[in-house]
Amino acid sequence: xxxxxxxxxxxxxxxxxxxxxxxxxxxxxxxxxxxxxxxxxxxxxxxxxxxxxxxxxxxxxxxxxxxxxxxxxxxxxxxxxxxxxxxxxxxxxxxxxxxxxxxxxxxxxxxxxxxxxxxxxxxxxxxxxxxxxxxxxxxxxxxxxxxxxxxxxxxxxxxxxxxxxxxxxxxxxxxxxxxxxxxxxxxxxxxxxxxxxxxxxxxxxxxxxxxxxxxxxxxxxxxxxxxxxxxxxxxxxxxxxxxxxxxxxxxxxxxxxxxxxxxxxxxxxxxxxxxxxxxxxxxxxxxxxxxxx
Amino acid sequence: xxxxxxxxxxxxxxxxxxxxxxxxxxxxxxxxxxxxxxxxxxxxxxxxxxxxxxxxxxxxxxxxxxxxxxxxxxxxxxxxxxxxxxxxxxxxxxxxxxxxxxxxxxxxxxxxxxxxxxxxxxxxxxxxxxxxxxxxxxxxxxxxxxxxxxxxxxxxxxxxxxxxxxxxxxxxxxxxxxxxxxxxxxxxxxxxxxxxxxxxxxxxxxxxxxxxxxxxxxxxxxxxxxxxxxxxxxxxxxxxxxxxxxxxxxxxxxxxxxxxxxxxxxxxxxxxxxxxxxxxxxxxxxxxxxxxxxxxxxxxxxxxxxxxxxxxxxxxxxxxxxxxxx
Numbered sequence: 001x002x003x004x005x006x007x008x009x010x011x012x013x014x015x016x017x018x019x020x021x022x023x024x025x026x027x028x029x030x031x032x033x034x035x036x037x038x039x040x041x042x043x044x045x046x047x048x049x050x051x052x053x054x055x056x057x058x059x060x061x062x063x064x065x066x067x068x069x070x071x072x073x074x075x076x077x078x079x080x081x082x083x084x085x086x087x088x089x090x091x092x093x094x095x096x097x098x099x100x101x102x103x104x105x106x107x108x109x110x111x112x113x114x115x116x117x118x119x120x121x122x123x124x125x126x127x128x129x130x131x132x133x134x135x136x137x138x139x140x141x142x143x144x145x146x147x148x149x150x151x152x153x154x155x156x157x158x159x160x161x162x163x164x165x166x167x168x169x170x171x172x173x174x175x176x177x178x179x180x181x182x183x184x185x186x187x188x189x190x191x192x193x194x195x196x197x198x199x200x201x202x203x204x205x206x207x208x209x210x211x212x213x214x215x216x217x218x219x220x221x222x223x224x225x226x227x228x229x230x231x232x233x234x235x236x237x238x239x240x241x242x243x244x245x246x247x248x249x250x251x252x253x254x255x256x257x258x259x260x261x262x263x264x265x266x267x268x269x270x271x272x273x274x275x276x277x278x279x280x281x282x283x284x285x286x287x288x289x290x291x292x293x
Numbered sequence: 294x295x296x297x298x299x300x301x302x303x304x305x306x307x308x309x310x311x312x313x314x315x316x317x318x319x320x321x322x323x324x325x326x327x328x329x330x331x332x333x334x335x336x337x338x339x340x341x342x343x344x345x346x347x348x349x350x351x352x353x354x355x356x357x358x359x360x361x362x363x364x365x366x367x368x369x370x371x372x373x374x375x376x377x378x379x380x381x382x383x384x385x386x387x388x389x390x391x392x393x394x395x396x397x398x399x400x401x402x403x404x405x406x407x408x409x410x411x412x413x414x415x416x417x418x419x420x421x422x423x424x425x426x427x428x429x430x431x432x433x434x435x436x437x438x439x440x441x442x443x444x445x446x447x448x449x450x451x452x453x454x455x456x457x458x459x460x461x462x463x464x465x466x467x468x469x470x471x472x473x474x475x476x477x478x479x480x481x482x483x484x485x486x487x488x489x490x491x492x493x494x495x496x497x498x499x500x501x502x503x504x505x506x507x508x509x510x511x512x513x514x515x516x517x518x519x520x521x522x523x524x525x526x527x528x529x530x531x532x533x534x535x536x537x538x539x540x541x542x543x544x545x546x547x548x549x550x551x552x553x554x555x556x557x558x559x560x561x562x563x564x565x566x567x568x569x570x571x572x573x574x575x576x577x578x579x580x581x582x583x584x585x586x587x588x589x590x591x592x593x594x595x596x597x598x599x600x601x602x603x604x605x606x607x608x609x610x611x612x613x614x615x616x617x618x619x
Contacts, residue, residue, distance in 0.1 A: 009521050016418055023412070024431045027489065030446050031438070033456070050456045097339035106332050107325035115343060121600060124350020125592035127579040131367070132350050148346050151339065181331040210439030213554060217580055228441045235445025236558050260449075264442050271437045276430060 031268070038062055038261035046257045062255045062262035071222065071230060072263060079226040079267075083208040086146045090204040091197070094156045099185050101156070102163035120153050126217075133218055144218035145226070149207070155200050162196040163189060199281045202274065209271055227267045234260050357590040370586075377590035386574055391549075394570040397556075398548045400480055405487045406544055410537060412492050413499035414525060429500075432493025444558035447486055448473065474563045483559060483568075498540070499533055506532035542610050546603030549595060571595045 005013070033052050037045050041057035048056060066072050100106070101113060124132070129148070138144040170192070171184045179187070190197075212228035219225060255262075326333060352367070357377060359370040381387055412432075419425045435443070450457040451472035461478075462469035472478045510528045519527060553572035560568035571591065579588030 006520065012521070013418070013420070016415055017424070019415065020419060020424070020428045023492075024428055027432050027435060027493070030450065030489075031434075033450075034446065049454055049459050052456070093338060093342060096335045100332055100336040100339065103329070103332055105325075106329050107322060108333070108336075112336060112340065115340075115348075119343060119347040121603070122351060122596065123347070124353050125589055125596065126575055127585045127589045127592070128350035128353025128356065130580060131353055131356075131585070132346070136345075150342055150346070181329070182335070185335070206437055210437075210441070212439075212441055228439055231439075231445060232441045232558065235441065235448055238448070260445075264445060268438055268442055272434060275433065275437050279430060279433070 034261050034264050038258055038265050040258060042255050042257040045261075059255075059258070062258040063266070065255050065259055066262045066266055071225075072227070074223060075225045075227045075230045076266070078224060079209060079228070082142070082145050082211075082226055083205050085142075086149075086208040087201055087204045089146055089150050090152070090155075091201055093150045094152070094159060094200060094204075095190075095197070096185075097151055098156050098159035098163055099189060101160040103181070116153055116156075130217060139218055140221050140224070142224060145211075145214055145224075148214065152204065152207075155203060159193075159196055159200055162193060166192055195281050198278055202278050205274075206271055227263075231263060231267055234263065354589060354593055356586045357593045359586055361586040361589075373586075377587045378594060380587065381591050381594065386569070389566065390569055390571045390574045393567055394549050394551045394572075396567070397480060397483060397551050397570065400484050401487065401551075402544055402548070404484055405491070406541070408488045409492050409495035410499050410533070413496040413503060413533075414529060416496065416500065417503050417529065418521065418525075429493065432496070434493070435490045436494035438490070440554045440558060443486060443490055444555060447482060447559060451478075451482065473559060473561065476564045476567045479560070479564045479568045483555065487555075498536060502533040502536040503529055538610060542603070542606050545606035546599060548602050549598045 029051075036052050036055050039055045039058055039060060039062075040048075040052075041059045042062070044056040101109065101116075103109060123129075133139060133144050133148065136143075138147070166189065171179075171188050174184055174188055210228060212226060212232055215224075215226050215229045216232075219229075356367055356370065358372060358374060359367075360373050360376075361367065362370045416425060416428065419428070449455050452458050453462075453469045453471050458469050458472050461472060472482065506529065510532070511524055514524050514528050549571065551570045551572060553576060556568060556570050556573050557576070560573065572595075575588050575592045575595070578584045578591065
């Protein structure tokens with residue numbers, strides 16, 4: 001049955017569609033601007049004012065310099081290291097923790113749960129955390145980046161909720177056959193949990209990729225800096241000196257103006273390439289957490 | 294147990310009953326540990342993590358009531374009571390940072406909070422599934438762009454030669470200036486960029502809530518002669534209300550909790566009068582000026598306010614709408 005649309009509804013439909021097109025444009029434009037600027041000729045970008053819809057001339061020199069610059073390459077490698085190892089630690093800790101919290105008939109589970117819930121509302125704060133890392137001797141080591149956030153409580157609770165939704169019959173038969181909890185975890189729970197594992201790994205991965213604050217307060221050795229922290233120096237503090245320190249030659253100086261655009265693209269594109277593939281999982285993942293409230 | 298008579302015989306008896314109970318309890322726990330030994334083994338790293346990285350810093354909160362001395366350490370530093378709290382409340386910064394934190398949050402709740410809800414409602418009215426999906430995918434994207442990059446772009450675009458800086462200057466007919474240096478624009482920039490980054494991502498939840506509404510309700514509304522607008526007002530909006538309220542409780546609980554990162558990346562001394570918030574002040578005092586105890590006191594003050602706010606809104610919401618977090 002097709003219901004006839006009133007004039008008002010048709011007009012609304014057109015306006016609404018137009019609004020969505022504008023939304024999409026406004027969302028995309030800033031990154032488009034950066035992308036176009038990164039491939040432009042530096043001197044022309046310098047003189048340019050206003051919107052930018054296409055490259056001004058063409059030059060890929062900025063990208064060549066990004067991949068040649070010691071500090072930029074170094075920090076990019078560091079970021080990849082933090083993402084891979086950090087997310088690995090996150091997943092091992094979160095996966096096992098969530099399993100414990102999803103078990104039935106575990107006497108101390110409620111105590112553990114209370115202990116964890118408290119930390120969602122109370123935290124030590126900046127200085128006590130800093131003193132802890134300092135006392136542990138982790139200042140200026142990669143551990144300061146990798147360990148303090150090893151478990152995201154919210155992510156763990158989300159994963160627990162997923163585990164609780166797995167039909168009990170699945171593991172019951174294994175239990176009758178004498179499987180231990182550990183075997184059940186790896187051979188039954190793990191294989192059916194790929195969607196939640198993918199989503200949570202993405203959350204952690206994006207978190208590590210984009211993080212800079214811990215690096216700023218815990219690291220002074222520039223060789224350990226992640227790319228975001230170097231980006232902060234270039235973009236926010238507006239200082240290209242950050243690059244000067246370690247530059248062997250100053251060929252990047254010629255492309256100074258477009259170099260920052262290219263760095264943004266290089267630091268942002270990997271993540272933007274990953275997320276659409278996982279999009280089908282998001283809606284589920286976000287929902288599970290939300291329902292738990 | 295406490296009300297039993299106090300004659301010696303009964304007392305001994307009740308004590309022994311207690312002993313038996315305790316013994317049973319311990320037996321039960323021993324069995325539990327035996328049966329679940331693998332579970333506890335798996336739990337061990339998690340427990341150690343929470344103790345070291347969450348509870349040890351909580352123990353460190355006490356420096357807010359002490360004069361922390363680097364050499365003496367946390368435990369041996371002398372107690373000073375509420376000295377640092379009093380100093381903060383009486384300081385010039387108190388009004389400034391509390392007011393700024395509140396104002397940014399308030400405008401955020403006013404504009405950035407409803408934005409994804411309205412967006413979800415409008416998106417729901419788009420008929421073409423393909424177009425709707427495309428818009429969704431596009432608007433999710435900024436959520437994955439790092440705060441540093443977002444703020445970096447703001448710096449570039451709002452500069453005197455950036456397109457936003459130029460556009461505002463043209464609009465006002467003045468000379469182009471860096472918008473970030475003008476206190477008038479700080480909150481606007483902060484909140485608009487917040488909407489840009491999060492509107493798509495935050496709308497996922499509301500879109501899911503809309504999809505969860507029973508279709509029979511719409512059919513009933515159509516039979517009653519409701520058009521599209523009436524359906525939105527009488528079916529869709531009431532249908533997502535519980536989700537909105539839960540989110541609003543969270544939001545209220547975070548009213549005095551403006552995140553550090555974005556403010557820190559966007560502010561400068563020229564705009565401090567409107568942009569300096571509790572978290573940035575805590576950072577400057579704590580890690581830059583090394584006033585460890587004072588900074589901890591400011592941060593604890595903030596934590597307590599947040600907790601009270603969360604608890605209060607939760608309480609009110611439970612009374613008014615029967616929707617609550619805990």
